[in-house]
Amino acid sequence: MFGIAERRGAVTVALSRAQGALLQVVYDEFRAGVSWPTMYQVDRAFIRLKLRGGASAVAILRGLPDGLLMRNQSRPDPIPQDEIKLTISGVARCDGGGDDVEAFLRAVRWCAKQEVRREPETGQASVRVSRKEIARAVPARLRADATRMDRLYLLLTLHHWGTVGSGRSPDGADWELSLGPEVRRFKNVRSAEEFIDARVGWCEEEERRLQTHPAAGVEQRIDDVPGPRVYVSPHVVDQLRTAPKGRWDTTKLIALAKELDACVQAGHVYASHAVLRALLDHVPPLFGQKTFSAVASSHSWGRTDSRYVGRLSTFRDQGDDALHRQISKSPDLLILDDLPQAVAVNSLLRGCAEQLRKP
Incomplete structure (x- = not known):
């Protein structure tokens, strides 16, 4: 997830010339476009600097000390469409x-x-x-x-x-x-x-x-129960099923929740990733949003749930990895444990049930 990207001492950590230049490129693109630049934009701007040494922008970014940018933990090397975001420590290191x-x-x-x-x-x-x-x-x-x-x-x-x-x-x-x-x-x-x-x-x-003081409840200890790995709490599914029938039809939402749990219990890595990604893309209208990132940032989640839903927002990139990475000479390293914690998914579904109960 992005939320643990900050590190003490990042404002003063030593940087190579190329590392400092890359940070500056990200910040300059940020200022010029009033949005976080994509890796594609950063790469093109970095090439124009014509620095000696021949290292690519991705390689230099990979070697940057922690605490200067928000790293995607599910994908160490960003793909061209990934946004590159500096922490406030990273901004502080840049001219201007x-x-x-x-x-x-x-x-x-x-x-x-x-x-x-x-x-x-x-x-x-x-x-x-x-x-x-x-x-x-x-x-x-x-x-x-x-x-x-x-x-x-x-x-x-x-x-x-x-x-x-x-x-x-x-x-x-x-x-x-x-x-x-x-x-x-x-x-x-x-x-x-x-x-x-x-x-x-x-x-x-x-x-x-x-x-x-670990939180009590089935969802918090769901990975510790014996037998097949339960992922989606049956109690949360019941909350969705018994929610008032109003503006929203929950047939697909409940089906996705149940299929996600079945895929995880069966050990189907890619199916689990795909179904969870589909679930995240399915629920934004329930919260009055168009995208899941907006659900994570704009809905009034509680303090703990906000952290959980933030992790799910980051997971969408990992869902892209499962769905769209093409065959290559390198092995695909996704495993079942790469899925977000069960408590995060159940927190989201519980939030969906609460939305359904609102008039």
């Missing part, structure tokens, strides 16, 4: 990146204060802040044009720092963030390194908590 980092930190600190001071709107479970409000918290020189605020949105939604949802207007001109209580952890961050230290410290704290 200082303003984006400062705007990011000011916005994070302001959001942390607003979460404490303000009350959620009626019917909402979190404090919401808009682009216009955040812009007022950022000095004028750091928001001189719309593109800077667009970049700020991409950076704020890249790292998980306690937001529980985000969304953009159809024309992309406006956006908002939903703030969870964990944003308070970041109220005093003054540098990219302090932000990452707070992020990593939070992750370490969560890991210790989960190891000491």
